[in-house]
Structure formats: C-alpha cells, structure tokens
Amino acid sequence: MGIHMAYWFVPRIASDTNIRDTYMAPGGRQIMRRSHNATETQAYFVMREDSAEASAIHRAPRGEQQRFWAERFSDAGWQTERFVEGMKDSPFFYSQEVAQVRIGNWSTGRVVLAGDAAHCASPYSGMGISGGLVGAYVLAWEINRSPDDLTAALANYERVLRPFVDEIQGKVNPKILRVGVPLNRHAITAFQNVTAAGLLPAHPRPGRPHVEG
Numbered sequence: 001m002g003i004h005m006a007y008w009f010v011p012r013i014a015s016d017t018n019i020r021d022t023y024m025a026p027g028g029r030q031i032m033r034r035s036h037n038a039t040e041t042q043a044y045f046v047m048r049e050d051s052a053e054a055s056a057i058h059r060a061p062r063g064e065q066q067r068f069w070a071e072r073f074s075d076a077g078w079q080t081e082r083f084v085e086g087m088k089d090s091p092f093f094y095s096q097e098v099a100q101v102r103i104g105n106w107s108t109g110r111v112v113l114a115g116d117a118a119h120c121a122s123p124y125s126g127m128g129i130s131g132g133l134v135g136a137y138v139l140a141w142e143i144n145r146s147p148d149d150l151t152a153a154l155a156n157y158e159r160v161l162r163p164f165v166d167e168i169q170g171k172v173n174p175k176i177l178r179v180g181v182p183l184n185r186h187a188i189t190a191f192q193n194v195t196a197a198g199l200l201p202a203h204p205r206p207g208r209p210h211v212e213g
C-alpha cells in the first residue's frame, strides 16, 4: 500500500489543545498531533511512498529511522522542527509501514490469540482497544460457559467474535487511504474541501487542517 508512519511523544506546549491537529504537506506527507495528558503530546508523521527504501527503513536501527523521517520532512513546514527535535530524546519512538494482518484461525490446542495478536485492525480503522476488550470478554464468557470443553469454547469465541472483527478490519479501504494522503497542493485542497463538506467517510479524518509549504 506504501503508507508509512512514525510516532513518538514530545513535551506538550500551550498551543496544543485537546483537539487533534492534522497538517498536510505536498509530497504525500501528513503530520498529526494529539495530546493525551497535561505534559505530553503525541506526534505522528505519515508518508505515502512506494520505494524499497521506505519499506526497509522500519527494520533499520532507530538512529537511521529517525534520520530518514527527519530528511523526508525537512521542508514540510508547520511544527516539523519542533517534532523532529523532540524525536531525538523521546523514550517512545516507533516506525512502521501501515499494514493489516488477517489470520484465519485464532487458536490451536490450548493456545489462543486475543486483541492485536489475533486481529490488529489498523491505525486508520480505530477500534483497536474496543476490539481487544470485546474479544477478551467473549473469550472469558465462552470459557465460563463450557469449562469442561475448551475446544468448543474456543470455537465459539471465534464464531461469535469473527463478524465484529471482520467489520472493524473491513473499515480500511486502501484506495481511500491513499486519497487521504494527497500528493500535491491541488489534491490537498480538493481533499480538504470534500471533507469539510462531509462527503468522505470518517477515516481518514483531518482534524483542523492547515496547508503550508
């Protein structure tokens, strides 16, 4: 799909409100920020790129990943400098290609997968926490209902939960995702106009978009 993402925490500053900001820059680049407590802000860099280098960078050492992201966003504008500076000292930093894994079978013998291990949705579908909580509830319920027949309990867990998970995972449409990471200024403007008019589905959601650069 060629959409890449890195995220980390930076110190929160006065202008970081409780509303998420999404900034779009030409070249298929996005910066998102959201604040989850009084002292920290989450920074997300998102990039659309179909190169072998971009796909391989997520397995490189952390320093190389950070150099890669800083270089790709060097002329992106907005608060890039602040986020790149904060990246270096952040205790949490992760770089990944956006992907979704669908597993045909969630258990074997007495081993059972739950939460992200069974049905990681996507940063673009949301519902990761809900999926994990609902799955844990269904699993506990089914084991409690068939305490002497684990095979039946695990089969029921999958039968009951699978439609819910299919719906969550199916919310991600790679074509719409690519539209949500526009390549040039005209596409950014078109995207912002369409989302402002409420014509696109909830994901991807630009918070309060600005355009610069």
Ligand SMILES: Cc1cc2nc3c(=O)[nH]c(=O)nc-3n(C[C@H](O)[C@H](O)[C@H](O)COP(=O)(O)OP(=O)(O)OC[C@H]3O[C@@H](n4cnc5c(N)ncnc54)[C@H](O)[C@@H]3O)c2cc1C
Residues within 6 Å of the ligand: 007, 114, 115, 116, 117, 126, 127, 128, 129, 130, 132
């Ligand atoms: C940046 C980011 C933002 C997100 N934002 C949202 C959001 O806004 N809303 C939402 O609903 N979801 C969000 N998610 C998804 C959500 O965080 C996950 O879906 C959820 O945490 C999955 O819960 P889990 O318990 O299945 O897995 P995890 O929370 O990943 O827990 C797995 C645990 O297992 C531990 N572990 C791993 N290997 C071992 C081992 N070998 N031995 C012992 N322990 C081990 C790990 O350290 C970890 O503590 C986000 C995810 C990310 C990465």
